[in-house]
Amino acid sequence: LQCVSAVTSAPSYGLCSQAEGSLTNALSFAGKTYTDIGDLVASQSKMDLRLFLDSSCEYKSLLSGFPEILSIQKAGLDKIKECDRLIQMNKMAPGEKDGVVQRVNVMSLGLQVAAEVNNFHESRIRDYKESVRQLLYNQIQLHQKTQIAEMMREAYMRFEFE
Numbered sequence: 001l002q003c004v005s006a007v008t009s010a011p012s013y014g015l016c017s018q019a020e021g022s023l024t025n026a027l028s029f030a031g032k033t034y035t036d037i038g039d040l041v042a043s044q045s046k047m048d049l050r051l052f053l054d055s056s057c058e059y060k061s062l063l064s065g066f067p068e069i070l071s072i073q074k075a076g077l078d079k080i081k082e083c084d085r086l087i088q089m090n091k092m093a094p095g096e097k098d099g100v101v102q103r104v105n106v107m108s109l110g111l112q113v114a115a116e117v118n119n120f121h122e123s124r125i126r127d128y129k130e131s132v133r134q135l136l137y138n139q140i141q142l143h144q145k146t147q148i149a150e151m152m153r154e155a156y157m158r159f160e161f162e
Helices: 002-008 018-089 093-110 114-146 148-157
Strands: none
Touching: 018 093, 018 114, 018 148, 114 148
């Protein structure tokens, strides 16, 4: 919108004749209209996008930790499998495995991976739905409140000259 405003407001349109003067005035008005609309949209968009962008950044940060959590869980389960293999080879006593299993179980309970992942995804869906709905609602309010179409119609009418 700023580019359109700059082009239509350019001083090179300052022409001499009556019709050219009307054109210059209409172009200047259209340029100002585009500037005004651009300012309205730019200032409102910053406010409207805040919730959506905050949610996106928050979930991006949370998601970045998931691979590490899952790899810790997998490493614990792999350790139990390794203990089973060592017991079969008589390189480990069955009682020693019990301690490993207990530590892995404590770690698993601490992580509660599956439940946390499911809860996370449910929360993410709910939060994204709400933030996008709020963004769209605010944009609808902006366009209804500011009467952008009416501003454009008024600029259009300025070109009704002979």
